[in-house]
Amino acid sequence: MATRNRTILFRRYRDALKSVRAPVGSSGRALIELSTASLLNPNRSYTPLSTEDPGTSRGTVAVGLPPAWVDVSEEIATNIQRVRGKMAELSKAHAKALMPSFGDGKEDQRQIEALTHEITDLLKKSEKRLQRLSAGGPSEDSNIRKNVQRSLATELQTLSMELRKKQSTYLKRLRQQKEGSDGVDLEMNINGSKSTRDDDDDMDDIGFSEHQMARLKKSEAFTAEREREIQQVVESVSELAQIMKDLSVLVIDQGTIVDRIDYNITNVAASVEDGLKQLQKAERSQKQGGMVMCATILIIMCFVMLVLLVLKEIIF
């Protein structure tokens, strides 16, 4: 696809015209030309003073600094980055826990639990901060905030879905492993029982019951553990479901009319106009409001009473 860059020619024209303009102009403008000249590096993050009269110089303080809500959005963005890092760690921990090991695996479990908790906490915290981003009143700034909110909400939602998927695959694989190991145990037990059977008949009965007791205990331990795992998963599922429910209000459904740029532009225009009309109506009704009338009447009455009181004092 062809493009043509006109920037060089544009800059040449601009410089030529600037040199034509510079000798003409008030001192204020000369000041600006100087400051422009000194700040000509392309990496400046703010522009110099405006050409309005210096009476509005207080506006220059706000110039260049982004509004306060940008800090909130940046905080959420950093949280999202941290979540991503921790999810990578979680994947590694899952993989390690699934590998057959000699140890108990308890500390792997604890690590996984801790990581999952951290991630869910981060997501919940980010989602709460996200709610603060929405502002009242239609204005350009509020549109930007709404859009920033939407994009962060989409990212948070994808992250929570990823977490869900990771957890469910881990759980599935864990279940498979455990059942596998149960089967192996079973086999060993059968073999074991078969071998002891050949030895002694008396010993067999005791051996069987001992083996049975051991197996019972083991399966009890397994059930308890699995129950705990399921409990964990249920908790995180419900937490995540809550997050997703809250986020789904903010996230745009792809492919629908809400995802169209032209629809959003016309909507914004309409809502800004509507908002203006509402404000005007509110202003008018406030002015005509009964409250204002009552307040004025009361104040007048107070004055009248005060005058009467003074008069009473004077006369009597």
Add this chain to the structure above:
Amino acid sequence: MVLITVVRDYINRMLHDISGMKVLILDSQTVSVVSVVYSQSELLQKEVFLVELVDSISMSKEPMMHLKAVYFLRPTSENVVLVRRQLNHPRFGEYHLFFSNMLKDTQLHNLADADEHEVVQQVQEFYADFVALDSHHFSLNIPSNHMYTLPAVVDPSGLQHFCDQAIDGIAAIFLALKRRPVIRYSQTSDIAKRIAQEALKLMYQQESGLFDFRRSEVSPLLLILDRRDDPVTPLLNQWTYQAMVHELIGIQDNKVDLRNIGKSSKDHKEVVLSSEQDPFFKANMYENFGDIGMNIKKLVDDFQQIAKSNQNIQTIEDMAKFVDNYPEYKKMHGNVSKHVTLVTEMSRIVEERKLMLVSQTEQDLACNGGQGAAFEAVTNLLNNEHVSDIDRLRLVMLYALRYEKESPVQLMQLFNKLASHSPKYKPGLVQFLLKQAGVDRRTGDLYGNRDLLNYALNMARGLKGVENVYTQHQPLLSQTMESITKGRMRDVDYPYIGNHFQQARPQDVIIFIVGGTTYEEARVVSLQNATNSGIRFILGGSAILNSKRFLRDLEEAQRIIRTSTNVI
């Protein structure tokens, strides 16, 4: 994928190198260009947090220096004035200007003059000056489309403006595809010749440096046709999904406006019909109405099954699966209800206007012979009080186009009957149409009865019978494409312009119809491309037509000519 991919690449490049929070400023035409290929969520991913129109943004006063402004405008004089005003009082930290077509030197000069604060970081030309509705179909959305029917003396400046916009769009297509074409045009059309000449001048003389791409392969062919060579296609009622929705309800930039329908639900006031984003639509957009009904029923059944299984949640795993699949479920729900709403509305309109009956006669008029039977059928329908005015007008026009030389008495009878039955009918419209698009003014063989070969083919087709009476019409475009594929396009009918000839078959053909294209023709082009004949066709026009728009353009043109002749 070609057209859509190209525009998306342009937009990606625009936004890619600029870091930080951005605001995108468009004008009323580039909004359409961007909206059909890029979604709001994708813009948000690129950190564009505000989209505004260039005329409304000058009204607001609050400065937002932490944002960088990306302008994407057409290089018109009005836009330059607006940008100048905004550069004088800059609200944003940085300004990046992108124009969708070639800037004149004076415009560049004016912009440089206004940039006192030196906030402009770059000025580029990114040639995305067309609305890519589909991978093989584009439109230029020229508002003054009716200009193409006017002779040059009536409104020379308006006509020049129309031609300029058409040339801009065509130039943008070829710059975006990085090719320089060989140009042919339809012989009987003055405006096609004019556009061909100006395009030639632009591409080979004025900006030959810009258009000088490597010419190792065969050059593509630009064929400029006139809508009036085939006035039948926009007048017919359609029965394939996309064309039918546009004909009965109306599609604008891949959006359908359902607000006029009585009982549409809250979230379907406007819906999107895009083959890129909706796989069901992509599979069904060229199917006829009966098949669509069946496919939608299947879609609804599938959805109901999923809905039922979602209600049947018993274990934790089911719950987890439901939460996982919820976004997809919601999307499917929205999609199904959208298609059901559309088809229901279309069925209602078909029933109300008795379109099955009317369309049968229309197709006979367009495809088969038999003047006597046709006259009788049209008269009956004109007398039928259920038939709406616009349908009566269309029937008489179709009859007149076919049988304009045979039996003028009966033709006059039909005109009179039309005038008496339809109170809002502007008299003389049919005659105006005949004057513009009559048999003497058309290139090509619209009814297949000009030369013996076509006549014989028509007879053969008639004897063979046809699968569906309602979709038997083939637009003239399919014949034209066939003749290009077989290398049989006659120089007499479609001459070359300039000295650039083409001996071999072209591999890419861009067909531009002055006056507008229809979705029926887009369908034919898509089916032709699917046959892998070695030639890739792209279709475009100055607007997208349905019968309402076509008639409106004719009426507007007639009114202008009448007022101008009154003045003279």
